[in-house]
Amino acid sequence: MITISFGPQVCGALVEGAAREWLVPDGLGGYAMGTVCGLRTRRYHGLLMVSGATAAARTLALASLDPVLTIGGDEYRLGTHEWASGSVAPAGHTFLERFSLIDGLPRWRWRVGDVVLERELAMVYGRPALAVVHRLLAGGPVRLDLQALCTWRDGHGERGAGGGPLAVDRVAGGAVIERAYRLDGPDWRAAGTWWTGVHHREEAARGLAADEDLFHAGTFGAELREPGDVLEVRAWAGALDDTPPPAREVISAARRRNRAVVAAAAPADDVDATLALAADAFVVRTADAPDVVAGYPWFGAWSRDTMIAYEGLLLTTNRAEEGRRLLLGYAATLSEGMLANTADTGSVEYNTVDGTLWFLHAVARHVTVTGDTDLAEELLPALRDVVDAHLRGTRYGIRVDPDDGLLTQGAAGEALTWMDARVRGVPVTPRAGKPVEVNALWINGLAGIVDLARRTRGDAGAAPVAHRTALASFRRRFPAPAGWLYDVVDGPQGDDAALRPNQLLAWSLPYAPMRADARALRAISKGLLTPIGLRSLGPREKGFQREHRGNSDGRDGAYHMGTVWPWWVGPFIDTCAKSAVSDAELLSGIEGHLTEFGLGSVSETADGEPPHSATGCPFQAWSVGELVRVRRC
Structure with a gap:
C-alpha cells in the first residue's frame, strides 16, 4: 500500500x-x-x-x-x-x-x-x-x-x-x-x-x-x-x-x-492495494445480506450509491459472492418496478428514478464479469417486471413516453435524479422531463436484459422493442447545437443544454446509446475536468457555485451547481477510452488526494474552483468504487 x-x-x-x-x-x-x-x-x-x-x-x-x-x-x-x-x-x-x-x-x-x-x-x-x-x-x-x-x-x-x-x-x-x-x-x-x-x-x-x-x-x-x-x-x-x-x-x-483483503483483490500496485482496503470499509454485514455504507461518517445505505459503487467495490476486488447476496437482497425490495431507497432514517422509500436503472446495470455487470447465469435466470422475471412497470408508469410520474420510448419523470417538489439536493425543502435541480443520464441508463438496462435473456435462453419480454424505440429517439433528441448533449429534454422550460457531466453515461456505459464524441469530450474536459473529478456544472453556466461551503443552505445550494464529484472520473475515463482520447495522467491528482483528506480514501466532493479543497464525507463509497474500477479495467 x-x-x-x-x-x-x-x-x-x-x-x-x-x-x-x-x-x-x-x-x-x-x-x-x-x-x-x-x-x-x-x-x-x-x-x-x-x-x-x-x-x-x-x-x-x-x-x-x-x-x-x-x-x-x-x-x-x-x-x-x-x-x-x-x-x-x-x-x-x-x-x-x-x-x-x-x-x-x-x-x-x-x-x-x-x-x-x-x-x-x-x-x-x-x-x-x-x-x-x-x-x-x-x-x-x-x-x-x-x-x-x-x-x-x-x-x-x-x-x-x-x-x-x-x-x-x-x-x-x-x-x-x-x-x-x-x-x-x-x-x-x-x-x-x-x-x-x-x-x-x-x-x-x-x-x-x-x-x-x-x-x-x-x-x-x-x-x-x-x-x-x-x-x-x-x-x-x-x-x-x-x-x-x-x-x-x-x-x-x-x-x-486487512492484508488478506488486499491480497484477495490481487492489486497491480500500491495504489490499487490502498484502494482495495478503502473499498472494504464500505461493505458491511447486516442481518440479512451484505450492504454498502454510502459514506463515512454520516451516511447509511442508499440504493443509488450502492449500485454505482457496486462493480468497483465488489467485482473488481473479487468479492462477487458477497455481491451476489447483496443483489438478491436488493431485488427483494422491488415494488411497482422500483428499487427501495433505504433512507438514513431507516424508513423505506421509493423516490429515485435512476436507482433501479443502476441496479439493472449492476446485475448485468455481475453476470458479464462472473458468468453467473444462475443469478441471471433467477432475477430475469423481476427485471422484466421493472420494464413493464416503467412502460405502464409508476410513482412520481416515472413512465415511458409512448411517443418516443424515452423515460420521463417528475413530480411537484421532488428531485428524483442523483442531483437531489434541496434548500429548505425546495429541490435545487429538479430536472423534470427526460434527463440524459436517466435515459442512457434506461437504454443500457434494456440492452442488459436482452443479453441476460440470451445467456439464459430466457424471455426478454418487452425489453427488445423498448430498447430499439428508445435508442432511435435518444440519438435523435439529445444532440444539442452547443456540441454536446442536452442535460434534459422536454422539461418544463423546454430542452436544457447546460454543460454537466451527466451526458458522459451516454458514451461510457457498456450498452451506451451514442458513440463517443471527441468534440463533446473536449468541451467537457475544458469546462468540467479538475484534478480530482468533474464539476457538476460548467463555470460559464448560470448559477455556477465556486465553493461547496458554509451552512446547510449554502452547501446544498452548491451541491450540484459546480461542486466537484470524484465519482464522475469513472465515466469520463471510460469515454476517453472509447473515443481514443488519451487518459494518461488523468488519475494522478485523485491518487494524490489519497493522503490529503480521508486518509487512504476518496472524498465525496470538492470545491468547484482551485485548489479544489475536499468537502463532504471524507470517505465516500462511489468515489472509491469508481476509482477502483477504472484503474483496473
Missing part, C-alpha cells in the same frame, strides 16, 4: 493535522475515527461509534482516551481539545513526532525528551469493539494514565451536562457506561465530572451546533518501567459479558485481515 506518514510539521500543527482524518471501520457500519493531530473536529469523531438498527443509526460511546504522562514529578497531557472559548488545551499534539497509517491502522508517536510513547488501535471486525495499545518505546520509567471521556448520544447530535451524569457501574477491570458499553483496562479509578464546552470546528464551519459536553467517567493507569511495557484498554458494546480478545491480539488480527 502507499506510504501514509506525517512528521511533526503536520501532526504537530492544528490546521494541517486536523485536516487529515483516519477511519477504522468495524464491518457493521460503526467505526473509530479522528484526525492525525488527535483533535476531534466533528461531532462524529470518537473511538467507539456504534451502529444501530441501520448503518446510519449510530451512537457515540467512547469519545476519547486522553493520555497523561508523568515523568519524574512532571505531568504531560498528550490529548488535544478545542473549547467553546476558542482555546486549545491541552495541546498534546505539540508532542507528536509522527503519525502513520499502517495496514489501515493508525499509529501515533509522542516524544517528551527521551521518552517515546506509541499508540495503536483497531476494531474487532464484526463487533462494536475497540482495542487500544500504548507502548513505551524509549525512556522510562513513566506513569501513564488514560482519561476516558464518555457519552452516549445520537451520532448526529450532542449531549450536555444539563441532563445529569452518565450512569457508571463498576465491574471487574473497569466500568459499564449507561448500561450500553463497557470499558476494560488496568487500575480503573472513577472520576465522574463533566468537561463542558468541547468544540468541533468542522461542525461550526458547516453552520451546525458545534459544542458538546463529555463525561470523564474514570481513568486507567499503569507504570511503564522500560521500553516494551504496554497499557491496553478495550471498549465494546452489545454483549457486555462477551469479552473481546486481548488488545494486542485484536490489533494483530485486524492487521492480518
